[in-house]
Amino acid sequence: MNPALSVIFLTTLIGIGQGLFLALFTQQSYALFDLLPHQDARFYGWGSLLALLFTMAGLVASFFHLGRPERAWRSAAQWRTSWLSREVIVLPAFMGILFLYGASHLSGLDPVLVTLPSGLGINATVILGGIATMLAFALFVSTGMIYACLRFLQEWHTPLTVINFILLGGASGFTLATLYAAILAPAQTGFLGGWAIIITLLGLLGRSSSLWRNARLRPKSTLQTAIGIKHPRIVQTAQGAMGGSFSTREFFHGKKASFLHAIKPAFMVLAFGIPLPLLLISMSQPSVWLLGAIFILQYTGLLAERWFFFAEANHPQNLYYQTIG
């Protein structure tokens, strides 16, 4: 496929937003059970608004993918069958609850709504955070399933696609949360940094598994099934147009195979190889600058990873477009 910048930015930016929120709410959940000190409301409030900014940036990027953005509202119609439609519904829902979660913290309007039998008071932000957590995962699943549900794009048609969207979004979000904590609540850097390391490690495992799997795929469609002629040697001599068409532009990345081979180790190093040891170092010596550098390096790596994710997928329609003529 030909990777579209709009979709690369959409999927990576909302991933950071979701991950950052999940990190903040993880801390709040621990604090709820007194496993960690409860932070100032501003820590959660501004943090969730920062997450909201990332999801908004992703939403803006997504509009650049549409030919007719003024009709975007129509895309919520087919939620019964289309994962894209589901994403279109879940993303604003997540953003809305995220806003309420942040606003509730910042405004101090956080009454205890339910008291558990144990005497534990459940605040409004806990309930809002719980809903937002479910929506964050629903959004990860919707985004991943947009790609994983396309059965003839064999590179994507695997549960690993959804798992990796969750892990990679989570890794970048928790890394950002660690940086955020280093600035506003240095005592929490270790907790969030620890989770960032664990999720980045899981991301490395998940992405390596999908790379391993995809390297061993055998395409189900061949030129023989594409045109229905049983002969071992079929060569296209003309594709019906000399000047190229939508079908030649949309489904091929246009880069050399050497570029594709080079970008694979590059994103593995940037997204996992460098951030992991640096995160470990920053566990003992937290530094805002170092964590900032880790976040930027990892995000750059994840941009390259998402580019490769699209470029690697080989659409069977390419069988019909191999020779200009």
Next chain:
Amino acid sequence: MTQLALVIDLNVCVGCHACVTSCKEWNTSGAAGPLCDENPYGADPTGTFLNRVQTFEVGQYPNTETVHFPKSCLHCEDPPCVPVCPTGASYKRKQDGIVLVDYDKCIGCKYCTWACPYGAREIDEKQKVMKKCTLCVDRIYDTSLAEIDRKPSCVKACPTSARLFGDIHDSESAVSQAIRENGGYALMPEWGTHPANHYLPRRKTHLKIHEDELERADNPLKVDGKLPKPSKSEPTLDDVTSW
């Protein structure tokens, strides 16, 4: 239930592209607006087509065969492009099985093209909506046209009758018979899309000779019953007569 479809006979397609130009002409002139081209006379021309003819070489020289392969939307019976559409612009008509795009609802997200293994859809780069073969839905039901003209324009244009049009769910239709009797097949059966359009393979060409081609039907001698029947040993008329 009706499922309209094309049956394309690769045995007689000569790759003349008449169906391509005829399709373009009809579909760029309709109420839905033009099928836009960009730089049609420039260095890098490109444009929107609903039908294309491709050419493949099968075999190793000198045992090769050139196969011309017309390709348009196959109007799958289980179209993967329809459920993925977020707006419902892509739909399959219940009454005749034609897969269509509502150009007023399409947001141009291109997701349907990702979901089509055949590359049958092309975005109109100027109108920014998805375009695809409509089986000339604006022709085949047009009662202002003569009955014989109510066919897709590609079918009308084909000089070798390589394109048949009809209902493949009607077992007595010409298309169903052609599929049944001439080994009609569907493309990429491995994905379970059940394309409605079928292709007829290359096969031994049978010459059909009608009775009146063997013996001249309007021979005046035959009409009058005076056909001379000399025995083989007798001299013929040419032997005994100088004209």
